[in-house]
Amino acid sequence: MLKMTHLSKVYRTEVVETYALRDFNINVSEGEFVAVTGPSGSGKTTFLTIAGLLETFTGGQYHLDGVEVSNLNDNERSRIRNEKIGFIFQAFNLIPDLNVFDNVEVPLRYRGMKAPERKERIMNALERVGLASRSKHYPAELSGGQQQRVAIARALAGSPRLLLADEPTGNLDTQMARGVMELLEEIHREGATIVMVTHDPELAARAQRNVHIIDGQVVDLAEDPRFHQAVHAARANSPA
Amino acid sequence: MMLQIKPILAALKRHKAGTILIALQIALTLAIVCNALFIIHERLDRISRPTGLDEGNLMAIGNRYVGADDKDTAAMMRGDLVALRQLPGVADAVSINSYPLRGGGWSTGVRVGAEDKKPKAHTTLYFSDEHTLPTMGTHLIAGRNFQADEIGEADPKEVGDPAVVIVSKALADKLFTDGHALGKPIYIGDTKKPSTIIGIVERLEVPWNGSWSDTFYENSIIEPVRLSGNYTNFLVRSKPGQLEALMKSAPAALYQANRMRVIPPERGVRTFAAVREHAYKADRGMAILMGVVCLVLLAITAAGIVGLTSFWVGQRRKQIGVRRALGATRRDILSYFLTENLLIGIGGVVVGAALAMGMNLWLVTQFEMARLSLMYVLAGVLALLLLGQGAVLAPAMRASRVSPVEATRSV
Numbered sequence: 001m002l003k004m005t006h007l008s009k010v011y012r013t014e015v016v017e018t019y020a021l022r023d024f025n026i027n028v029s030e031g032e033f034v035a036v037t038g039p040s041g042s043g044k045t046t047f048l049t050i051a052g053l054l055e056t057f058t059g060g061q062y063h064l065d066g067v068e069v070s071n072l073n074d075n076e077r078s079r080i081r082n083e084k085i086g087f088i089f090q091a092f093n094l095i096p097d098l099n100v101f102d103n104v105e106v107p108l109r110y111r112g113m114k115a116p117e118r119k120e121r122i123m124n125a126l127e128r129v130g131l132a133s134r135s136k137h138y139p140a141e142l143s144g145g146q147q148q149r150v151a152i153a154r155a156l157a158g159s160p161r162l163l164l165a166d167e168p169t170g171n172l173d174t175q176m177a178r179g180v181m182e183l184l185e186e187i188h189r190e191g192a193t194i195v196m197v198t199h200d201p202e203l204a205a206r207a208q209r210n211v212h213i214i215d216g217q218v219v220d221l222a223e224d225p226r227f228h229q230a231v232h233a234a235r236a237n238s239p240a
Numbered sequence: 241m242m243l244q245i246k247p248i249l250a251a252l253k254r255h256k257a258g259t260i261l262i263a264l265q266i267a268l269t270l271a272i273v274c275n276a277l278f279i280i281h282e283r284l285d286r287i288s289r290p291t292g293l294d295e296g297n298l299m300a301i302g303n304r305y306v307g308a309d310d311k312d313t314a315a316m317m318r319g320d321l322v323a324l325r326q327l328p329g330v331a332d333a334v335s336i337n338s339y340p341l342r343g344g345g346w347s348t349g350v351r352v353g354a355e356d357k358k359p360k361a362h363t364t365l366y367f368s369d370e371h372t373l374p375t376m377g378t379h380l381i382a383g384r385n386f387q388a389d390e391i392g393e394a395d396p397k398e399v400g401d402p403a404v405v406i407v408s409k410a411l412a413d414k415l416f417t418d419g420h421a422l423g424k425p426i427y428i429g430d431t432k433k434p435s436t437i438i439g440i441v442e443r444l445e446v447p448w449n450g451s452w453s454d455t456f457y458e459n460s461i462i463e464p465v466r467l468s469g470n471y472t473n474f475l476v477r478s479k480p481g482q483l484e485a486l487m488k489s490a491p492a493a494l495y496q497a498n499r500m501r502v503i504p505p506e507r508g509v510r511t512f513a514a515v516r517e518h519a520y521k522a523d524r525g526m527a528i529l530m531g532v533v534c535l536v537l538l539a540i541t542a543a544g545i546v547g548l549t550s551f552w553v554g555q556r557r558k559q560i561g562v563r564r565a566l567g568a569t570r571r572d573i574l575s576y577f578l579t580e581n582l583l584i585g586i587g588g589v590v591v592g593a594a595l596a597m598g599m600n601l602w603l604v605t606q607f608e609m610a611r612l613s614l615m616y617v618l619a620g621v622l623a624l625l626l627l628g629q630g631a632v633l634a635p636a637m638r639a640s641r642v643s644p645v646e647a648t649r650s651v
Contacts, residue, residue: 045648054565054645075569081644082567093562093647097251107566109244154566166648 001162001193002028002051009046009216020046021216024060027122028195030073030161033188035207036197043216044197045166051195052085052164053077065161086155090167092147094139094154100126104131104154125153127182145176152183163187165196169203182208192232244572248580258548259584266588267626269541271595274620275603276530278612281531283530289457291340291516292408292443294377297483298332298512300339301474301491304502307579314393314468321371325498329482329488334375335437335472336368337396338447341512341519342473342479345447351427352415352462352619354434361414363407363459365428367399367467373441375477381409383439386464391464400465401431406439410458428461435463447518451608473531483511526611538627545631549577553639558637561646570640578629585628589621596620 002005009021028034038044043239049055050062053069062069065084072080087093094103104125108118126132129149130141139147155163164183169177181203188194188208196207203212212219252259286392292641303320305313309621317335324333338345345366349359366372370386390404412421425434444460446453478486491509494501503509507518553560560573568576600612 029561049645049648052565052650055643075571078564078567078569078572078644081565086480087565087647089562089647093558093565094249095559095562097246097254099250102250105247106563109247110563110569110572158567 001032001065002026002195003061003063004047004051005063007050007062007166008032008058009043009055010058011051013120019216021050021057024217026211026218028162028193030193031188031191033185033194033208034196034211035204035209036195036211036213037201037204038213040199044213046216047213048164048166048195048197051085051162054083073238078110079081082107083158084161086158086160086163088148088151088155088163088165088168090170092139092151092171094147094150096139099136099138100131100142101149101214103139107158119207121157121159122153125157126150128156129153143176144172145179147171147179148176149183152180152187156187161193163192163194165194167198168196169198169200177203183198244576244579247582248294252580252583255552256463259587260550262544263584263588263591264547265541265544265617266585266628267592267595268552269537269616270589270592270620270624271599272537272622273598274616275594275599275612276534277620278600278616279609280527280530281616282532282610283527286449286454287520287523288410289445290442290443290448291445292376292458293340293445293512294380294477295512295516297377297478297480298340299476299478299486299490300512300515301476301494302504302508302635303472303474303494305470305498305500306502307500308470309394310469311472313472314466317466317468317472319497320456320474320494322477323493324490325371327486327493329479329486329489331475331477332371332375333474334368334371335466335474336366336372337467337473338364338366339376339473339515340445340447341515342447342620343449343519346448347453347456348429350411350415350459352424354427354432356427359427361411361459362456363411363428363461364448364456366444366460366462367465369464369466372462373439375475376444377477378444379442380406380439381442383437386462387600390464391466392464393468393586396467396469399463399465399467401428401433402435402465404438404464405435406441406462406489407437408444408458408460409440409442411456411460412440414459419534428463444571449523454621487511514651538623541624542627542631545581546635549581549632549635550638553577553635553642556639557642558646558649560642561644561649564642564644565647573642574640577632577639581628581632581636582625585625588628589624592624595618595623 004024004026007021007024008019011018011020036044036047050057101122103121105118108121123132126135131146131149131150131153134142169180172180184194185206198204305316308316321333321335324330345364347362347364350361350363351359369391370388373380373385394400415421415426416424421437422440423436425436428435443458446457446460474492476486487509491503492644563573596617603609604611
C-alpha cells in the first residue's frame with residue numbers, strides 16, 4: 001500500500017542543509033494499522049506529510065497503492081489525495097464557516113461527485129461516527145471529541161485506501177481520546193489501512209505494528225545502539 | 241465554479257460585515273459611475289455637436305461703437321463691412337447680432353398658423369444680410385439666399401416682421417413634419433404677419449450650449465435685417481490658410497476705418513476655435529471632473545476588494561491548506577475566491593443598479609437631466625463585475641499557491 005525506499009527530505013537554506021528524513025525505508029501493507037512514534041523533531045510529521053502527498057521529497061522512491069508518485073504533477077497529486085487518502089489532523093482542521101454536513105462534503109465536491117451520492121456518503125459517514133444528528137451544527141458548537149469524529153467522517157466519506165492520522169488524540173482529554181481510538185480500531189477492523197503518528201506509547205501499543213523514527217530514519221529499538229547507551233547511562237546514574 | 245456556490249454562500253453568511261461593506265461599496269460605485277458616465281457622455285455629445293459653420297476659416301470680432309448716435313451706427317457698420325470685405329485673404333464678412341456658441345442671442349417661439357395660440361417650436365433669431373450664408377459656410381439645401389434688395393435695417397428695439405426668412409432644416413422639419421417647409425408662411429413671436437420660408441440650410445446651431453437649449457439647439461431663423469445699435473459682431477471668413485494673418489489685419493482695418501470703437505483685448509477678436517474652446521470650457525471641465533471621480537471611485541473599490549480578499553486569504557491560509565490537503569487543486573482555490581468575489585459583486589450590482597436609477601430619477605427632477613439609458617447601467621454592471629474579478633485575481637493567485645502542507649502547521 002505504502003512503500004518508501006531510501007527516501008530523503010532535505011531542507012536547504014543558503015548556509016545549511018537539514019535532513020528531515022535520510023535513507024528512510026518503510027513498507028505498510030494493505031489493511032495494516034501502523035503507529036509511528038519518535039521524539040519531537042525526529043521526522044514523524046515530515047514522513048506523514050510526504051506520505052500524504054502534502055509535500056515533495058528530495059530523493060529515493062515512494063510507491064503509493066502501486067503508483068510511483070515522485071513524477072506526478074500538482075493536479076495529479078491533488079487527485080490522489082482526494083481519492084486515495086483520508087487525513088485526520090491533531091487540530092481537527094474543520095472549516096469553521098461550514099456546518100458539519102458541509103465540512104464532510106468538502107472532499108466529495110472536489111471529486112465532482114453528484115449531490116445525491118454526496119448526501120448518501122455524508123450521512124453514512126456521520127452515522128458511522130455517531131454524529132448524524134449534528135449535521136447542521138457548526139464546529140464551534142461541538143466538543144473536541146465530536147470535532148475529531150467529524151474529521152474522521154470527512155476522511156471516511158471518500159472511501160480512501162489509506163487513512164493518515166497525525167496525533168489524532170493529541171488535543172483531546174483521556175475519555176474523548178479513548179473514544180476516538182476505539183473508532184479508529186473499529187475502522188481498521190473493517191479493513192482500512194491506517195498510519196498513525198503519535199507521541200502516546202499507550203496508543204501506539206494498540207496498533208498492529210510500531211515504527212520508531214529517530215533523526216529521520218526508521219530504527220528497530222532492539223538494534224539501536226543509542227537506545228542501549230541511553231539505558232546504560234540511566235542505570236549508571238541511578239543509585240545502587 | 242457552480243460546484244462551490246452553496247458552501248461559499250454559507251461561508252459568506254458567517255462574514256456578513258465584510259461582505260455587506262464591499263457589496264455596498266460596489267453598489268455606490270456603480271450608482272455614481274453610471275450617472276457620472278452618463279453626464280460625461282452627454283457633455284461630450286454636446287461638445288462634438290457641429291455648428292454648421294466653416295469653423296476652420298472663421299473669426300469673430302466683438303465691436304462696440306463709442307461716441308456715436310444709434311442712428312449713425314448703421315452707416316458705420318456698412319463702412320466697416322466694406323473695409324473687411326476688401327481685405328486680402330477675406331472670403332466674406334458679415335455683421336450679425338449673434339452666432340453659434342457665442343453664449344447670448346435672441347430666442348422666441350414660432351407658429352405655423354396666424355391664429356395658433358401656442359408656438360410649435362422654439363428658435364433663435366439671427367439678423368443679418370445676404371452675406372450670412374457665404375460667410376458662415378452654411379450649406380443651403382433648399383430654396384435660395386436673400387437678395388440685396390430684401391435686406392432691411394432696424395433698431396434692435398423696433399424689429400418688424402420680415403417678409404422672407406431662411407430657416408435651419410431642424411426647425412423646418414419641426415414646423416412642417418411633411419417635409420415641405422419651403423415657401424410656407426410662419427409666424428415669429430406673437431405677430432400675425434407671415435414670413436415666408438425662402439431657404440433652408442442644412443444646419444445652424446443656436447448661440448447657447450447649455451442644457452436649457454438642448455431641446456431646440458438646431459432651430460434657427462435668419463432674418464434679412466441688419467440691426468443698428470452700438471454693439472455688433474463681425475464674422476469674417478478667411479480664404480484657406482489666411483485666418484492667422486486676418487486675426488491681426490481685420491481689427492487693424494476696422495480701427496483704420498474708424499477709431500471710435502472698442503474691441504475688447506480679451507474675447508474681442510477670436511478664431512472660431514477659440515469661441516468653441518470657451519463655450520465648452522465648463523462642459524469639458526465637468527466631463528474631466530466626472531471622469532476623475534469615476535476613476536477614483538473605481539480605484540477605491542478595486543483597492544477595497546484587493547484589501548478584503550488579501551485579508552481573507554491571510555486569515556484563511558490554514559483553511560486553504562486544508563482544502564488543498566483534501567484534494568482541491570490550485571485552480572479550485574483560484575476559482576473559490578473568484579466565485580466568492582463574483583457573488584459579492586452580483587449582490588452589489590443588483591443594489592447598485594437600483595441606486596443608479598434612483599439617483600438618476602432624483603437628478604432628472606432636480607436638475608432637468610435626461611433619463612439614464614439602461615445601457616449605461618448594464619455597461620456599469622459588467623464593468624464593476626470585471627473590475628472585481630480583476631482586483632481579486634492577484635490575492636486569489638496568492639491563495640492558490642498556498643501549499644497543502646499548511647494543513648499540518650499549527651497557527
